[in-house]
Amino acid sequence: MIKINQIKLPVTHSDEALKKKIIKILKLNAKTGFTYRILKKSLDARKKPELFYTYSVAVELEDAKNSEAAIVKRAASSSVLIYKEKEYRIPACGHIPLDRRPVIAGAGPAGLFCAYILAEAGFRPIVIERGSRVEKRTCDVQKFWESGILNPKSNVQFGEGGAGTFSDGKLNTSVKDPSGRNRLVLETFVRFGADPSILYDNKPHIGTDVLSEVIVNMREFLVDKGTTFIFDTCVSNLDIVSNKLLSVYMDSDSNSEIKTDVCVLALGHSARDTFDMLYNKGFDMECKSFAVGFRVEHPQRMIDESQYGIQKKIILPPSPYKVTSNFPNGRGVYSFCMCPGGYVVNSSSTENHTVVNGMSYHDRNSKNANSAIIVSVSTKDFGADDALAGVRYQEKLETENYKRGNGLIPQQLFGDFCDNKLTTAYGDFGSCTKGSTVFAKLNGLMNADMEQSFKLGMEHFGHLIHGFDRKDAILSGMETRTSSPLRIKRDESFESNISGVYPCGEGAGYAGGITSAAIDGIKVAEAIIKKYKPDFK
Template identity: 50%
Template sequence: MIRISQIKLPVDHDDQALLQAAARELKLPSEKIERLTIQKKSIDARKKPISYVYTVDVKVKGEEKLLKKLHNRNVTRTEKKRYQFPEPGSERLEHRPVIVGTGPAGLFCGLMLARAGYRPILLERGETARKRKETVDRFWNGGSLQSDSNVQFGEGGAGTFSDGKLNTLVKDPAGRGRLVLQTFVEAGAPEEILYWNKPHLGTDVLIGVVEHIRCEIERLGGQVRFCTQLTDLDIRDGQVRGVHIKRTDGAEPEASYLETEVVVLAIGHSARDTFAMLGKKDIPMERKAFAVGVRIEHPQEMINRSQYGEEYPAGLPTAAYKVTRKVSGDRGVYSFCMCPGGYVVNASSEKGGLAVNGMSYQARDGRNANSAMIVTVRPEDFGSDGLLAGVEFQRRLERAAFQTAGGKVPVQLLGDFRQNCMSTGLGEVEPCIKGAWEFGDVRGIFPEELSAALEEGITGCEHLIPGFARADAVLSGVESRTSSPVRIIRGEDQESAIRGLYPCGEGAGYAGGITSAAMDGVKTAEAIAGRYCRNQEIS
């Protein structure tokens, strides 16, 4: 195959234009191109007029000869790399592997093991994606919070109600990232996620995709048990022997104990009770830094203009941004999980506490842009020394957020955050929030050092995006579930010092985001399959 990069085309180009541009680079008539596949598509908004930039792979006859005479550094030879799952290992498994959690990490670990014939059992404390959506909608419409099925917990994990950004910075020589995206496409995601440089899947699409993957695991002999929580691990002589489980919906359990020698902990960053159980069992863990802050909302139109220019052409994707500022006290403030045309969501999972996050639909057509603006906190900020001091720190902020607006999402305008006074009315920016909101003391949620850092960081972004620090920008809080407050330590072989225990994904501290968590799930499945042989007789 021949790869052609840096093909620039106007925003309103048609399908033929790409083929013709590729043919021009090859100095061939377009009919000589037998096949063209887009490998990458991005927007160049730096130079006006704005253009799309493509990398494509093409198949033509006589590639070698053609390349020799072309001398064009944008035209190179490329080999298709294939992802390789390892051959089964030789250790015998007496029982089916158990995977805890059906977020991207657990689902992909489960899918890969199911494809390889290991018939895993997946445990998920929350509901199926459909039921969970009803539960979450009820909560956003004033119903009570279900602490086992919410924006953090349930089929698909934390990413099901999300903006579904799929880009990752993880290096990927083995091709796991491509495998993940390809699997999403097979499960119903649009094919463009394979080539957009910043692909995304809205909540509306993600639910179907996640269900499809679960059905595939079941079709291959795996089992997925919803409303089923891991409550304890049976560890004897440094080896996992089984898991204790309970139903979270009050139903009669099929069993309260499962024997197994392999447990994958893909529990996400919000499984605080499970972290506490692991801590009590002396599973090797350590505290880690994370970040906290606020969601900020601006009119999407303002962001589009800042990124594309005042007179931008129609048909461009809703604009995203990324900002970062160094502030006093040797801290950094940065945007995180930016949702173009999205919604701020009440993403709480504990009664009496309130956390926010962001989501969008596939069309990204909401009137506001929102993003977390967060500041790093280190173990020395947590205010105590225990392993779960980070969790306690998050809890303090979440309780303050809950209390300041009577359990509704607390909102404060940026101007009032600066003045340290309660807001009494909105400016031009109207919040787009899933869940009830009320004016509250967002600044007072944080220790003053962090509020001051957020104020300085947000204000400092004005010169990057005009209007970013406008007084009527809407802040809500608290953004506290940015990454795991602990790491569950594992070795190069993905295994904890406890034999058979595999910490995996974001909660274990080895991923940040949907795609990287899914890739870590794949990597964990490789480690398990590479060690154990398939045993179809096991129960």
């Protein structure tokens, strides 16, 4: 195949225009037969309001007599090259017989993709998920948003699919993976029902509504492959002798023990009781830096006009943005989990704690854009440096946040936040939320240094996106679970200091988002496959 990079066309172009551009670049005869596939598509708004799509495509000639090398040479362009796609392959099994099925704790992206690879290799994993299957979980979450009645085991944080199930469903990642794992993740999502456009969109997005359907299809496939799912059940203890795993215990009345030599800890970043159990069991863990802040809403139209320019005739998808700033005090302030056309959601998972996140449906059809604007925190803010110090810091913020809103999402306009006064009414636009809200003062939730950094960050972002620091921008408190507050250490073989236990994914401190967590799950599965061969009775 031949790859062409940097094909630029107006956003209103036709499919025929792209085909003609390929013919022109490759200097093909009009009668030369070929097919093409889009590898990457991105929107170029640098010359707004003139907008362009930029493509990378893979071209396959229908007549084998045509020399690809000769065509590439004739094109005489650094943007044209021979292309061979990397195909992912599951590694060969190792030599150590594994006569007890591996256990995976957690059915988020890391756990599901770890199970997917293990199942394909014949390992028939057992997946234990503290929350409910996604069909019931969706009902539990909706009930919480409507009534405020929280199910501590089945909510935005806990349940099949992980916390990302109720998010924007972004699938882009900064992980550079030449082995093809990234592509495998996207292809797997498409295989189970996602829109094929995620395979080439520069900023792929699946949406919470579509992701829920994909997860059901993936689970059904895994069950057919011999995977066992145990929902509404938490891993409560591990039997460890001489630093070696012997069995896993669950918080259920019957069949509470599973004897196993392999357990993958594909935990979410909110599995605080499990973190505590592992710490007391002697797992090598460390606290790590993360970031906290507020979810900030703006009119989506304002963001679109800033990013695209004023467009009167062209219909474009709601625009995302990414902003970041660093200050002399060492604080970083940046946007996180930006949701175009999204909702601010109450994502609490613990009684008497309030935490928010952002979520979008596939169509991104809300009138508001929202993003967490967060400030970096470290052990200096935690007041301690033991492995669970960050967890305690999160809990402190969330309980105080709960008090501010009396269990509802506390909100304050940015102008009132700067003036340290209570908001009494929205400005020129209202809030788009899932879960009830109340006006409350958010001042003092962060310390003075962090609060000043947040204000300076908002001001700086106002120079990048006109109106970002407008006085009626809506702040919702607080966003505390941006990433895991700790890391469960592992060696080069992905094992912890306890033989047979494999920390994995976001909760263990090795990922940040759906795709990177899924990739880490694949890596851990590969490590298990390379070491063992299934030998189940």
